[in-house]
Amino acid sequence: MEIHRYEKGWLFVALLFIVGLVATVVYGAVVAGVDMVGDRGGALANPQDPTESPDFRDPGVYCNDDRSSCDVYVLARRFFFQPGTAQPIRVPAGSNVTFHLTSPDVLHGFEVVGTNVNVMAVPGQSAVFSVTFDDTGEYDVVCNEYCGSGHHTMEGRIEVVP
Ligand code: CUA
Known part of the structure; x- marks a missing residue:
């Protein structure tokens, strides 16, 4: 039996898509590298209680004396950021801010x-990422992983001060 000319053509196109798909996955994993949670942060000692890990014992903003860099330790939990919701995360403009983020309950x-900051808070994992806010101002922080009945109310604020 003979395969129709057009059918052959479309089979070839479909094959091309499959090869292309596999190629992009291989490229992402091997060539470009995958910078995922855990690469810079890592596993926490006790996923149920991040405050047992030294990093998250006292969540908050810690800047060095000349305020050129800060470390911000944030717990994302149902349904608020700590710090971020009750009190804003206050960092100096131009400072190299390294966030350490985790969750004591579910994915947030x-x-x-x-901005292009969009990170998952994974229970038991510390996500570490750095941002520099060039200008003073206020930024809203939102939770964009569905985390329960209060998900839509889960928001915080970053204040970039002089
Ligand atoms: Cu936390 Cu959605």
Whole structure:
């Protein structure tokens, strides 16, 4: 039996898509590398209680004396950021801010609206990422992983001060 000319053509196109798909996955994993949670952060000693890990014993903002760099330890939990919701995360403009993010309960998101910061807070894992806010101002932080009945109310704020 003979395969129709057009059918052959479309089979070839479908094959091309499959090869292309596999190629992008291989490229992402091997060539470009995958910078995922855990690469810079890592596993916490006790996933149920991040405060048992030295990093998250006292969540908050810690800047060096000349305020050129800060470390911010954030717990994303149902349904608030600590710090971030009850009190804003206050960092100096131009400072190299390294966030350390985790969750003591379920998966949450940490998106800084208007920037390319969009990180998952994974229970038992510390996500570490750095941001420099060039200008003073306020940024909203939202959770964009569905985390329960209060998900839509889970938001925080970053204040970039002079
Ligand atoms: Cu936390 Cu959605």
